[in-house]
Amino acid sequence: MDSDACYFFLRHRRRRMGGTIPDHLMLHTLNVGSPASRGTPGISWTRSLELVLCILLLLMILPAASHVDWRTRVPVDPVFLKTNSNITVREGGRAELPCTVQHLGTKQVVWRHVDADKYLTIAQQPWSPDVDVEVHHVQHNEELSDWTLVLPKVKKVDAGLYQCQLTSSAGFHTFVRLNVVGPPITEPDVVLKGTQFVERGGKIELQCNATGGKQLADAIDWFKDGNIITGERLKEYKILSTHMLEHGALVSNLQIDRARIQNGGTYVCRSSHNVLRDIVVQVLVADSSNKKRGTISSANSSNSSRSGAMETSSSPSPLCLLVGLLVYVWPLSV
CATH class of the missing domain: 2.60.40.10 (Immunoglobulins)
Structure with a gap:
């Protein structure tokens, strides 16, 4: 970069920076390279000093310019990233409805049960004390965050369409549908x-x-x-x-x-x-069972016969009693 180019560049930056480069520094540094001194002969060491001071001034100006650009950046609209929009959970189970936002800024996330026409949460706070829900918030970085709506124990009435929306931003929302199926979860x-x-x-x-x-x-x-x-x-x-x-x-x-x-x-x-x-x-086994039952019956029958015979032999008949009586009485009568 020659002295003329450095001179005009510094004049331009001086206007844009609102006069942050002092006049005496401009004059003492670039008087040799200004258009008015273009025809004036100079020595080589002066020319070299001019270029060195020009470079030093550029190093002072560029950080300040970068700082101004950062402070004047253009705001970006919020964006809902694509997530699962159809969730199916068994009755009595745990449901997690995802919502991921980029460039949220100062706005708040609100969850609403559309079918029941009921607001559930704002940020991480429940909207009403009778609502059994919570919000899990994860901040991935300065611009990206998750706002997951959690229903610990899902009931049939919880089924339907849910809306994740932003405060003070009409039209910025996304929908998630919750399906509840089957009987309640029990122990295996x-x-x-x-x-x-x-x-x-x-x-x-x-x-x-x-x-x-x-x-x-x-x-x-x-x-x-x-x-x-x-x-x-x-x-x-x-x-x-x-x-x-x-x-x-x-x-x-x-x-x-x-x-x-x-x-x-x-x-x-x-x-x-x-x-x-x-x-x-x-x-x-039916056959062996009947045989055993028959054997037991036969043995009982034999035992009964023997005992009957014993009873018969041991009891005297009436005829024998009569003969014995006659034998006893006859000698006495003679």
Whole structure:
């Protein structure tokens, strides 16, 4: 940069900066490079000193100019970033409705239940004390923040359309729809019922019903006498599992068409929630049971006959008593 260019640049910056460069500094520094002194001969060291002072003045001016530009930046309108706008939660569960805002500035975030025509929160404060909601606020940086509406225990009446909007900014809002499905969440449980006594050759039917938990059980395992029923053991069993969404349950049925003696034992069903129940199945053999009953009856009959014979032999007949009496009386009469 030559002295003429530096001179005109400093004059221009002097006007824009409102005279922050003193006149005497301009004159003493650039008198050699001004247009009036262009024809005046000078020495080389003066020219060099002029350029050095010009550079120093530029270093003083540029930070000040940068400071002015930062203070006069143009405001930016708020923007809602795209988030999940369709939330599905089971009744009794926890719902989180997202709302992310950029360039919020001094405005406040307001949540409203549109279907119920009710304001819920402003910033992080509940609008009314009877509303069981809260707002989780996360400030990612100076311009970006999250304002998530949290419903700890969702009810059927909480379903519907929700609006996240800004105060003092008409038209700045976003919507989130909340869907509430299924029965309330309960603790995981298993109910096992079915055949406990069966004749050999009869049918064994067991049903395992897994319910509860934050989500439905996705599998049920069957065990017999401590061994899982799978692979080769599975051939003689019929196992069918079905999700009953309307009841919030997974139902598994185990069936044996023709029971054998070895099918008796302890059966266990275990859900993917690691809850299990057991049942004992007994296979009865009809023939051997009847034979035992018959044998016992025959023995009792024999014992009765022997005891009757003993009673008969030990009791004297009337004829014998008469003969004995005559033998006793006859000698006395003679």
